[in-house]
Amino acid sequence: MVDTAFIVFFFSFMILSCALQIGSFVVIIRGKVCGRRRSAHALSLSISLLAFFAQTGFVLQFTNNFLFLCSGMFSLMCFAYIFFHFDNMGETARRIRLLWELYEHPTGLSTDRLLDYYPPEEAFQRRIDRLLQAGQCSCSKERLIWRGGSYTLIQFLMKFWGYIVFGPEKR
Amino acid sequence: MIDDLTLIFLAFSVSFLSIILHILIWRMCAATPSNRTLIYLLTLFTLMQYVFLVLLYIFSGWELNLKLLPIMLVVSMAIVGCYIASYPAIQANSPTFQIAKLIAESGNKGITQSYLYEQLNTSTLVADRIRDLIKDKLADNISGTMLITRRGRKVARIFILWRTLLKESKGG
Numbered sequence: 001m002v003d004t005a006f007i008v009f010f011f012s013f014m015i016l017s018c019a020l021q022i023g024s025f026v027v028i029i030r031g032k033v034c035g036r037r038r039s040a041h042a043l044s045l046s047i048s049l050l051a052f053f054a055q056t057g058f059v060l061q062f063t064n065n066f067l068f069l070c071s072g073m074f075s076l077m078c079f080a081y082i083f084f085h086f087d088n089m090g091e092t093a094r095r096i097r098l099l100w101e102l103y104e105h106p107t108g109l110s111t112d113r114l115l116d117y118y119p120p121e122e123a124f125q126r127r128i129d130r131l132l133q134a135g136q137c138s139c140s141k142e143r144l145i146w147r148g149g150s151y152t153l154i155q156f157l158m159k160f161w162g163y164i165v166f167g168p169e170k171r
Numbered sequence: 172m173i174d175d176l177t178l179i180f181l182a183f184s185v186s187f188l189s190i191i192l193h194i195l196i197w198r199m200c201a202a203t204p205s206n207r208t209l210i211y212l213l214t215l216f217t218l219m220q221y222v223f224l225v226l227l228y229i230f231s232g233w234e235l236n237l238k239l240l241p242i243m244l245v246v247s248m249a250i251v252g253c254y255i256a257s258y259p260a261i262q263a264n265s266p267t268f269q270i271a272k273l274i275a276e277s278g279n280k281g282i283t284q285s286y287l288y289e290q291l292n293t294s295t296l297v298a299d300r301i302r303d304l305i306k307d308k309l310a311d312n313i314s315g316t317m318l319i320t321r322r323g324r325k326v327a328r329i330f331i332l333w334r335t336l337l338k339e340s341k342g343g
Binding site: 003004006007010011014026029030065066067068070071074075078079081082084085086087089090091092093094095096097098099100102103106108109110111114115118119120121122123124126127128130131136137140142143144145146148151152154155158161162164165166167 | 175176178179182194197198203236238239241242243245246249250252253256257259260261262265266267268270271272274275277278279280281282283284287288291296297298300301303304309310312313315316317318319323324326327328330331333334336337338339341342343
């Protein structure tokens with residue numbers, strides 16, 4: 001197959017699959033198809049990977065190219081990870097919430113007023129609710145009990161990587 | 172001609188080398204550079220390595236199919252993008268992880284929400300992020316008044332649009 005056509009196919013399939021992922025995610029969330037956000041991400045990624053597979057099947061009839069399939073699938077999974085973080089920023093990032101408040105008040109806000117719109121108590125309560133929803137901890141007799149889960153591993157990995165990037169002094 | 176597997180390996184190596192270079196710079200700097208600097212640096216390092224590969228092809232006669240370079244670039248940028256997306260979680264002290272740590276430390280007995288709240292340094296929970304906004308030039312503090320910058324407005328607009336599309340309210 002001509003290399004140029006090969007590249008054009010690759011990019012068009014990638015763009016189409018990414019668009020399909022975003023589109024299906026929006027439909028899943030708006031239609032409340034999945035209870036958990038993580039499941040919605042997994043479902044939309046599966047749809048996009050399947051779509052890429054189907055499109056690639058057409059091209060692989062003419063060429064048996066390993067690079068096309070592997071790099072495409074890998075890049076799509078990376079895109080899904082970036083997309084997950086983007087969506088997560090809108091959902092959980094304190095910076096985005098503060099920006100939103102400032103956006104709604106173009107004349108500006110004092111730090112105290114800004115904290116009135118987004119108090120630390122709210123940030124705290126939202127995080128507790130999310131931990132409970134994710135099943136990382138349970139609440140029994142008004143006491144929170146750790147159940148252990150993926151967060152323990154993620155926490156360890158983040159700490160470890162932070163140690164490598166910033167060194168022991170800055171941590 | 173280099174085979175497909177080597178090309179994928181090369182694309183991986185390029186992004187990992189960019190990440191290693193960034194770690195070296197971060198370790199050398201007294202103050203941690205901003206997230207914006209990280210995005211620019213990693214993109215620059217990755218692109219520079221591809222320019223180097225092209226130069227190697229031109230001057231040393233290295234057998235590389237230049238037409239496949241865009242695909243390799245996509246793979247490298249995808250890895251770098253994943254790293255950039257994960258970076259804020261590494262850089263900022265995540266309150267969720269602080270809460271998780273305190274609950275885990277309380278063992279089977281558990282911990283009450285009010286006690287947990289007292290244990291956390293809540294004054295920095297939101298205040299630290301206000302400082303980050305100023306550092307990243309998304310907001311300005313003009314004589315005690317926080318004002319959103321033009322760049323901040325652009326970022327805010329993207330997320331407001333996204334949350335509106337999902338029919339969801341403010342996060343946080």
